[in-house]
Amino acid sequence: MSQVDFPNWMVEIQARVEKTLSRCLPGADIAPARLHAAMRYSVLGGGKRVRPLLAFAAGEVASADPARVEHAACAVELIHAYSLVHDDLPCMDDDSVRRGKPTTHMEYDEATALLVGDSLQSLAFAVLAEARLTDEPAAQFEMLALLARASGSRGMAGGQAIDFAAVGQQLTIEELEHMHIHKTGALIRAAVLLGASCGRLPPAEREALDRFGKCTGLLFQIVDDILDAEADTATLGKTAGKDATQNKPTYVSILGVTRAREMANELRAQALAALDPIGSRARRLAELSHYIVARQF
Amino acid sequence: MSQVDFPNWMVEIQARVEKTLSRCLPGADIAPARLHAAMRYSVLGGGKRVRPLLAFAAGEVASADPARVEHAACAVELIHAYSLVHDDLPCMDDDSVRRGKPTTHMEYDEATALLVGDSLQSLAFAVLAEARLTDEPAAQFEMLALLARASGSRGMAGGQAIDFAAVGQQLTIEELEHMHIHKTGALIRAAVLLGASCGRLPPAEREALDRFGKCTGLLFQIVDDILDAEADTATLGKTAGKDATQNKPTYVSILGVTRAREMANELRAQALAALDPIGSRARRLAELSHYIVARQF
Numbered sequence: 001m002s003q004v005d006f007p008n009w010m011v012e013i014q015a016r017v018e019k020t021l022s023r024c025l026p027g028a029d030i031a032p033a034r035l036h037a038a039m040r041y042s043v044l045g046g047g048k049r050v051r052p053l054l055a056f057a058a059g060e061v062a063s064a065d066p067a068r069v070e071h072a073a074c075a076v077e078l079i080h081a082y083s084l085v086h087d088d089l090p091c092m093d094d095d096s097v098r099r100g101k102p103t104t105h106m107e108y109d110e111a112t113a114l115l116v117g118d119s120l121q122s123l124a125f126a127v128l129a130e131a132r133l134t135d136e137p138a139a140q141f142e143m144l145a146l147l148a149r150a151s152g153s154r155g156m157a158g159g160q161a162i163d164f165a166a167v168g169q170q171l172t173i174e175e176l177e178h179m180h181i182h183k184t185g186a187l188i189r190a191a192v193l194l195g196a197s198c199g200r201l202p203p204a205e206r207e208a209l210d211r212f213g214k215c216t217g218l219l220f221q222i223v224d225d226i227l228d229a230e231a232d233t234a235t236l237g238k239t240a241g242k243d244a245t246q247n248k249p250t251y252v253s254i255l256g257v258t259r260a261r262e263m264a265n266e267l268r269a270q271a272l273a274a275l276d277p278i279g280s281r282a283r284r285l286a287e288l289s290h291y292i293v294a295r296q297f
Numbered sequence: 298m299s300q301v302d303f304p305n306w307m308v309e310i311q312a313r314v315e316k317t318l319s320r321c322l323p324g325a326d327i328a329p330a331r332l333h334a335a336m337r338y339s340v341l342g343g344g345k346r347v348r349p350l351l352a353f354a355a356g357e358v359a360s361a362d363p364a365r366v367e368h369a370a371c372a373v374e375l376i377h378a379y380s381l382v383h384d385d386l387p388c389m390d391d392d393s394v395r396r397g398k399p400t401t402h403m404e405y406d407e408a409t410a411l412l413v414g415d416s417l418q419s420l421a422f423a424v425l426a427e428a429r430l431t432d433e434p435a436a437q438f439e440m441l442a443l444l445a446r447a448s449g450s451r452g453m454a455g456g457q458a459i460d461f462a463a464v465g466q467q468l469t470i471e472e473l474e475h476m477h478i479h480k481t482g483a484l485i486r487a488a489v490l491l492g493a494s495c496g497r498l499p500p501a502e503r504e505a506l507d508r509f510g511k512c513t514g515l516l517f518q519i520v521d522d523i524l525d526a527e528a529d530t531a532t533l534g535k536t537a538g539k540d541a542t543q544n545k546p547t548y549v550s551i552l553g554v555t556r557a558r559e560m561a562n563e564l565r566a567q568a569l570a571a572l573d574p575i576g577s578r579a580r581r582l583a584e585l586s587h588y589i590v591a592r593q594f
Contacts, residue, residue: 091406118379122448129438162329
């Protein structure tokens with residue numbers, strides 16, 4: 001396990017992910033050049049890379065070769081990037097700023113943004129199919145199926161459909177949780193499990209990681225809701241206060257900020273408790289759950 | 298090889314594909330129900346299933362088990378269906394009729410249509426990852442990568458980007474061909490190769506199928522262009538004459554109908570010539586190339 005401290009580890013992994021993503025993405029000089037430039041614009045040079053960080057941290061738990069984990073990490077990040085591009089489109093959230101830059105359809109055009117998202121999704125599966133990620137092919141097929149299910153109508157895209165239908169609605173906290181388990185949680189859980197799948201883990205530890213992944217997915221969303229309510233656009237790198245403007249149910253709108261913060265702390269405690277049986281190999285995952293909360297505290 | 302005549306074979310395969318697609322798609326009663334209903338609306342009950350037919354016909358050449366081919370065939374059709382849903386969106390072709398029914402965004406809404414397409418793409422890869430399609434895992438990883446590449450920015454989605462950029466432009470016949478090799482050709486070629494990959498083929502026969510797939514992809518597009526120029530909306534099941542209205546370069550606009558028909562006949566002859574070394578096992582593929590042309594002659 002790496003001995004560097006957390007901030008340095010994070011910077012190191014982020015740089016590695018950036019490099020791998022850049023290598024996976026077709027060059028902006030390859031035809032169709034405008035589409036490829038837009039794909040690179042949408043993926044590179046921004047983002048905290050939380051999902052790749054989780055994949056690498058889970059890979060450490062399973063003693064996975066980082067050269068394998070980087071492909072899984074990038075596949076998840078490509079799915080995440082495509083979802084942001086499509087989510088920002090006028091027919092969805094209609095957002096103009098993302099990661100401190102104009103959103104893809106603002107910088108290019110809507111048709112290009114649509115095709116960027118579509119192409120990034122295909123690329124994610126190409127990356128996951130082309131690399132050798134495990135010694136057992138059956139495990140790699142499971143990884144491909146896991147990412148596909150986490151991305152689709154019973155995962156992330158389904159969560160977005162629930163989110164879209166929820167605008168202006170009064171949701172219970174259970175309904176909100178159901179939405180976020182899909183919209184944000186599915187891909188975060190997939191990031192953790194895919195990273196772990198590149199190595200070997202006894203079933204009990206895999207289950208522990210799965211519990212950690214589920215708590216972390218919700219934790220991440222609660223913190224996002226608090227940030228949207230409290231931070232400004234410059235700090236956030238995306239339009240702040242959008243949830244309230246769009247009349248979207250959030251943890252803050254349902255629980256209030258104080259209770260939402262308490263819930264974040266509770267979820268962090270649950271996430272850490274899930275890691276207990278694993279011990280020190282889970283250090284990076286524990287640090288990441290602190291990092292996710294510390295984005296705002 | 299099946300002894301039934303071509304029309305009966307086609308009806309039999311189409312029914313089988315419909316059944317498999319229906320089984321792959323989440324039920325309209327499963328949450329998020331509206332998204333799942335829209336996915337089923339977009340995929341089921343229409344379409345000639347040309348790509349699945351090609352996959353089954355190529356599977357026969359390679360003595361593949363049809364129970365394996367049906368998964369590959371459905372994965373390709375799911376990609377095709379997603380591309381139609383996204384292609385019909387207002388920011389792309391802005392079409393209101395498809396397969397004789399309102400397009401998905403007309404029947405539902407734009408956000409749902411966007412998520413339908415996204416979810417169908419994920420589902421295609423889930424189907425291809427979850428079924429056992431070959432005896433050798435390496436071959437199945439290649440199939441997954443092949444479908445991902447054929448769908449993405451250097452395949453179908455890239456072709457749509459070129460198409461979108463070409464509106465109102467004067468293209469040479471070579472540029473038009475380049476566009477269609479990506480937009481339509483990549484997925485048709487993938488259908489043929491994926492069907493064949495479910496069985497076993499000597500490399501020379503696989504190359505012959507690849508040549509057949511490339512010719513057939515272009516053939517299909519030329520016939521499509523002729524139909525768009527000559528048929529009416531009722532016959533076509535989609536808005537006729539759109540290419541001219543949208544000022545899109547087509548084989549008809551560049552070559553005229555007579556020369557486009559001649560070119561279709563030439564391509565069909567090339568497609569059949571590619572099958573020569575294979576002999577009678579390629580009967581269904583040959584019949585399919587006739588069928589593709591006969592749509593209009």
